[in-house]
Amino acid sequence: MRLEQEFQVAVPADRVWAFLLDVPTMAACIPGASNVTQTGDNSYDAVVKTKIGPVTANFGCKIVVLDLNEATHSGAVEVSGRDGRIGGGVKARMDMTMTEAAGETSVRIVTDVDVLGKIGQYGHGMIAKRADAMFDDFVACARARLT
Amino acid sequence: MNQRMKLTVNGKDRRVTARPDAYLIDVLRDDLALTGTKYACGMGECGACTVLLDGEPVFSCLTLAIETQGRAITTIEGLTRDGVQDPLQQAFADRGGVQCGFCTPGMILSARALLDEQPHPTEAEVRRALSGNLCRCTGYAKIVESVLTAAEE
């Protein structure tokens, strides 16, 4: 499933770039994320807790940052998460691009996500809706930190 | 943490010790060796696990064994009495309603409940009563015919 999301923030691209690459700070804006620890130059572990209906999933996530291009402010992140109790997981690749105009930065994120195991039965409509809601929360938090 | 339960299956009291949240299908098949009741989807979609509970068709994969205590459970094994088959069983054999056989126990128990409430159903009523039982061979015509044949007798 592909999710395409975009947000604008009224600060220069350099600042947005620095914020997004500071994974522990950035991750504090991800709803339900905790225990972010750096495990390598470009890799992190984190736990992301999310609740859909009566079901609460705790994804143990591995995050790898790759393909960074500072000049064009573009990059990609791979996330793989698994909940061993309920038996299911997600794999995602997020590609990010930024454009700056008149002091405002527009960030576009395209995510290809595979939902694995039993969590998949919710259907991609519900999962996309939840991802959009989490993204909105993330953007509100990121704006507050940046401006 | 296991719990003792007394179930009344096909007219006999049976004692089992099982998890308090054990499903009826698992107790029937694994503890009581009544494997005529089939397990397939485990989520109430297919009807293979249909049994009768106080005469009503229910999915044994969506029923806790502990909640069936004190109620009469009928499985496909309970329809044959003293070696004599239920007219539905005979009709399924005679009219080609069995096919691969996997859905047959559930089909016959749903049909038994229908005929007990309504001895002479229309074809539409038969189809409605069997709407929770899927046949993977997709040979519904012979199944419906078998039920109507049994109803005539």
Added chain:
Amino acid sequence: MAEVDDAFGFDEPIQPAAYLGPTSLDDALALLAEHGDEAKVLAGGQSLLVFLRQGLLAPSHLIGLRGIAELRRLEATPDGGLTVGAMVTQHTLETSPLVQARFPALADAAAVIASPPVRRQGTLGGNLCHADPTGDPPAALIALGADVEIARAGGSRRLPVEDLFRDYMDPAIEADELLVAIHVPPPAPRSGVAYLKYRLRGVDTALVGVGFGATLAEDGATCADVRIGLVGAGTTPLRATEAEAVLRGAPLTDERLAAAARAAAHECAPLSDTEASEWYRREMVEVFVRRAAQVALRRIDGGNAA
């Protein structure tokens, strides 16, 4: 891609849930007060036991309501309304002469849920608390103007059924609370209510479902009141208030009904999934609001709008 080790596997076996079988409402509420956070209430089990079997939930206790006789009452109230105990089964509702005669929209909704074996065990209270956005009874009950009664140890509250649905499968019921009854008001003079379901296969949940209830003014043509409930049209069952506003106080002409149907299709927020796209669901909301309105209006005694 980074690898996920065995995304389908389990880390640990799921601990058995203890079973508690209270025989009175007071006992059930006391157990909920004690165990509510970690327990799940087991009504007919036709949704919860799927989740449990798949290991999506691991409650410490199951509080089974089978033994509580007062939750099984189904009775007319003195003013002509209906009280449905939370544990009344869909089969009971679809076959009840009282419900068929006085509240046919509720009987119709119960009759199209899943399959006969599910309806034998599945209950109205359980259906509402599961809060599946594609369940059938919520749309019918919204159109009927029903309230739900929610109890906790030492008190109870009532709320309109449309306010029960907080989010996807997330009813507005706290951990120590129990939905005990559904109260349907008496049908108003010159009123009719219908529920229509659209689905692809006989035992499916609703692709779209519409409950439509209308009351005519004394002139027999003007819409005095209207209630429209939608399922399959968002992350929760919805009340289509914008569509209702198009009709309330207006003559119930075909043009008005068509405009209301368009408003309903506009105000809802369907999900896209493998069964149908958001666009298709909106189109079907529009079609089925019109059709449900026609059935509801035909059910009005003495009305000439249909």
